[in-house]
Amino acid sequence: MKGVIFNLAEEVIVASYGEHTWDALLDAAGLEGSYTSLGNYPDGDLFRLVDVASSFLGAPVDDVVRSLGEGALPLLASRYPDFFVGHASTRSFVMTLNEVIHSEVRKLYPGAQVPEFDFDDSDPTCLLVTYRSARKLCALAEGFIVGAASHFGEQATLDQPRCMHRGDDHCIIRCAFTPTGS
Amino acid sequence: MDTPLPPDAATLERRLGRERAARREAEAIAEQITRELYEAVQQLAASKAVLDETTDFVAIAGVEGRPMYLNRALCELLGVEVGDIGQVNVVDLLTPQSRARYLDEALPVLREKGLWRGEFAWARPRGGELAVSQVLIAHRRPDGAVERVSSIARDVTEQRALQDQLAHQALHDDLTGLANRRLFMDRLDLAQARASRGGHALGVLFIDLDGFKAINDRLGHDAGDEVLITVAGRLRAHMRAADTLARFGGDEFAVLCGDIAGPGDAVEIAERLARAVAEPFEIDGAAVNIWASIGIAVATETTGSLADLLQSADTAMYQAKSAGKGQWHLFDGTGGGEPPT
Numbered sequence: 001m002k003g004v005i006f007n008l009a010e011e012v013i014v015a016s017y018g019e020h021t022w023d024a025l026l027d028a029a030g031l032e033g034s035y036t037s038l039g040n041y042p043d044g045d046l047f048r049l050v051d052v053a054s055s056f057l058g059a060p061v062d063d064v065v066r067s068l069g070e071g072a073l074p075l076l077a078s079r080y081p082d083f084f085v086g087h088a089s090t091r092s093f094v095m096t097l098n099e100v101i102h103s104e105v106r107k108l109y110p111g112a113q114v115p116e117f118d119f120d121d122s123d124p125t126c127l128l129v130t131y132r133s134a135r136k137l138c139a140l141a142e143g144f145i146v147g148a149a150s151h152f153g154e155q156a157t158l159d160q161p162r163c164m165h166r167g168d169d170h171c172i173i174r175c176a177f178t179p180t181g182s
Numbered sequence: 183m184d185t186p187l188p189p190d191a192a193t194l195e196r197r198l199g200r201e202r203a204a205r206r207e208a209e210a211i212a213e214q215i216t217r218e219l220y221e222a223v224q225q226l227a228a229s230k231a232v233l234d235e236t237t238d239f240v241a242i243a244g245v246e247g248r249p250m251y252l253n254r255a256l257c258e259l260l261g262v263e264v265g266d267i268g269q270v271n272v273v274d275l276l277t278p279q280s281r282a283r284y285l286d287e288a289l290p291v292l293r294e295k296g297l298w299r300g301e302f303a304w305a306r307p308r309g310g311e312l313a314v315s316q317v318l319i320a321h322r323r324p325d326g327a328v329e330r331v332s333s334i335a336r337d338v339t340e341q342r343a344l345q346d347q348l349a350h351q352a353l354h355d356d357l358t359g360l361a362n363r364r365l366f367m368d369r370l371d372l373a374q375a376r377a378s379r380g381g382h383a384l385g386v387l388f389i390d391l392d393g394f395k396a397i398n399d400r401l402g403h404d405a406g407d408e409v410l411i412t413v414a415g416r417l418r419a420h421m422r423a424a425d426t427l428a429r430f431g432g433d434e435f436a437v438l439c440g441d442i443a444g445p446g447d448a449v450e451i452a453e454r455l456a457r458a459v460a461e462p463f464e465i466d467g468a469a470v471n472i473w474a475s476i477g478i479a480v481a482t483e484t485t486g487s488l489a490d491l492l493q494s495a496d497t498a499m500y501q502a503k504s505a506g507k508g509q510w511h512l513f514d515g516t517g518g519g520e521p522p523t
Contacts (some may be wrong), residue, residue, distance in 0.1 A: 023193055026200075034203030038211045103324045 001043045001135075002109045006035035009049065012071035021056075028052040028134065038109060059177055062139040062165075069143020071150070075152050080104075090128075090149045090177045092128050095119050136164045138171040145175055145180040155180050222368040239314070242321075245289070245328055247273030256335075261307055269334060272333065277303040277311060293328050296320045299337070314343040336497055355429040358414035366428035366436055370488055373426075373440040374481065380443050386436070386446035388477040388495040389417070389455070392507040393434035397470060405465045409472060413459055420458040421451065435474075436495070445480045445512055452476045452510040460508050473508030475499055 011023045014134070026033040026113045029048040035041060077084050083101055087093040102114040115133030129145070131138050142158050149156035154177045162168040189197070205301040233240050240253040249267050257264050262274075276284055280302040288298045298318040303311050314335040321330040353365035361369070370386070375382040398406035410433065411519065417435060419429055426438040437455070439448055459474040479497025483492050493514040502511035 019197070021188060022191070023189075032200065032203065034207065036204050036207040036211060038215075039207050126328065128223045165245045 001041050001046055002037070002112050003035040003039040003041055004037040004109060005046065006041060007037050008072040008075055009034070009068055011075055012068055013053075016071065018182070020116075023051055025052050026058065028056070040111065060073040065137060066146070068139045069145075070147040071143075073147025073151060075142055078088035084151065087152070090145070090152045090154050091121070093152065094127065094129065094145060094175070095121065095150055108132075117141075126174055126176045128177060129173040131173060136171075138163060138165070138173065141171075144171060145173065149177055150180075152177075153180050154178060185486050190413075210293075228348070234261070237337070239333075239337075241272050241333045241335075242330055243272045243333070245331060247271040248328065252467075274408060275304045277305050279303065279354075288456055290329065292318055292320045296322070302335075312337050312339045314338060325351070334457040358429050359410040360414055360418075361426055363428060363430050363436075364436060365427060367488070369426045370491075372440055374488060377440065377481065380441070383444050383447075384481040384483075385439040385442050385445070385451075386479050386495040387437040387439065387448065387452055388492075388499040389435040389459075389474045390439065390499055390503060391459070392473040392503070394433040394472060397472065399467075399471075399507055401468060405462055405468075408465050408469060412463060413472065413474075416458040416461070417455055425451075433456075440478070445478070447479050447523055448478045449510065449512060452478050456508050458512055476510040477502055478510060478512045 010022055013025065022033075026049075029045075029052045031045055031048065050061055050064050053064045057064065083096070083104070084093065087096075097117045105114055110182050115131055115135070115137070117132075118130035120128035120130075129141070131141050138160065142160075145158065146156045157176045157178070159174050160171055161172065161174055162172040164171050203397055229362055234484065236253065237255050237380055238253075239251050239259060240251075242251040243249040250261070252262075252264070252270065254270070256272075257267070260270060262270055268451055273281060273284065277426055283300075284302070288300065289297045296319065302316050302318060303316055305311055312470075315338045315483050316333060316335040319332040319334075320328040321332065323329045353362060353368075354360065355362050391409075394406065394409065397409055410429070412465055413433075414427070414435070417437070421437055422439065425440065428436050428438075430436055438453070438460040439451055442448055453474055454474060455477055456474050459472060462469055462471050464470060477495045477497065479485075479491050479494035483489055485494075498511045498513035502509040505511065
């Protein structure tokens with residue numbers, strides 16, 4: 001896992017709960033915590049952090065991961081605004097994940113292992129996003145999608161008709177987007 | 183979670199330690215990337231030197247031909263400056279026929295397999311054509327569509343011309359320029375297939391000169407060669423344009439008459455050729471008389487193999503020869519045959 005993900009986690013935690021909480025999480029997880037964006041770190045480090053945060057907050061692991069994605073998206077939007085301009089909706093933005101965003105991620109972070117997405121946009125009212133990754137972080141993808149919807153002034157309603165955590169070999173995230181306030 | 187408290191000295195120490203560790207790691211990564219970049223730049227410079235010095239033509243361009251890169255050899259061919267390739271379209275280099283093949287054959291293969299090898303003809307910007315052996319390599323976008331094509335082309339014009347010349351030599355007689363036995367047999371094969379489809383007859387004339395050895399002995403080999411060239415010219419002038427005339431070696435010639443109605447046509451041709459050869463001529467002031475003995479065989483439904491047909495014409499030729507100079511004989515299947523005229 002690239003250090004940038006840990007940096008985003010740190011920024012999200014510090015912004016919401018303060019620096020001492022990040023310290024406490026690292027201590028409880030027994031981690032060094034010196035993450036550099038371009039460095040490579042064990043996936044287990046992130047899972048340990050999330051587990052510890054889950055017990056601190058008394059919230060399910062998936063909810064923690066989802067909030068991490070949702071909270072990290074504005075940080076990504078301010079760091080990489082080029083990926084967001086030119087899109088009027090969450091739907092069109094999300095559909096550039098493989099070809100634009102993750103292909104750029106590979107250039108910026110050599111060796112990054114990014115998940116594979118497939119899109120079914122045949123239904124105009126909802127977008128089906130297929131997620132495949134050995135890390136099974138579909139909740140992180142959900143969080144990013146929810147965060148992206150806020151960025152575009154939309155409300156995302158998500159559910160997963162298929163999920164690797166329920167024994168399927170891939171996840172399908174069904175997304176419906178509606179303008180906020182309507 | 184818990185309410186924020188001012189961090190104690192130990193916590194600050196730990197945070198500082200983390201920041202230092204992260205900084206050291208970031209520096210190590212930066213060093214590593216700098217080293218890789220340096221090596222990549224070195225390698226790029228070496229590659230550029232190779233591309234600049236090679237006589238092969240190298241281009242990287244969009245599928246429609248707009249170049250991103252042309253090496254020096256290609257710029258020189260096109261007559262453009264290395265830094266001024268904006269107006270060039272490399273697909274325009276192809277002759278119309280090659281361009282059609284690029285679109286219909288090469289591009290689909292390139293899209294499917296990512297690689298195409300073959301030959302194209304290029305039109306030189308200042309006129310003339312060159313034959314190139316070309317390799318095309320597809321570069322794809324993440325979605326799989328071909329975005330760019332790299333092309334390496336080698337000028338094989340001279341090689342091709344030499345091959346054509348060798349191929350011609352392999353099928354023709356050096357002295358007279360006529361077809362040789364190999365080409366004759368090939369044409370005979372084709373003509374038989376056509377004749378059996380078209381329902382018409384096929385004739386073979388075997389020609390052996392009478393009096394040639396005497397000329398060779400009397401006037402020498404150079405004069406003999408001149409006689410053969412003259413005879414070849416006369417035969418060619420009096421045969422039908424679509425028929426094949428071959429020299430089998432020595433003073434032996436053969437004519438393949440496709441699309442004849444029957445033996446009568448073959449006989450008529452033989453008579454005409456015999457008369458043409460028999461016209462006296464001069465070599466170095468010396469009068470020369472030469473005649474052609476002609477054996478005729480016409481393939482019918484009962485004729486066996488092509489070898490049988492040739493054998494029949496050969497047999498008929500010997501029968502003509504035994505009847506005197508400048509005679510023809512039509513093979514009748516018995517070995518006896520009709521009396522020569």
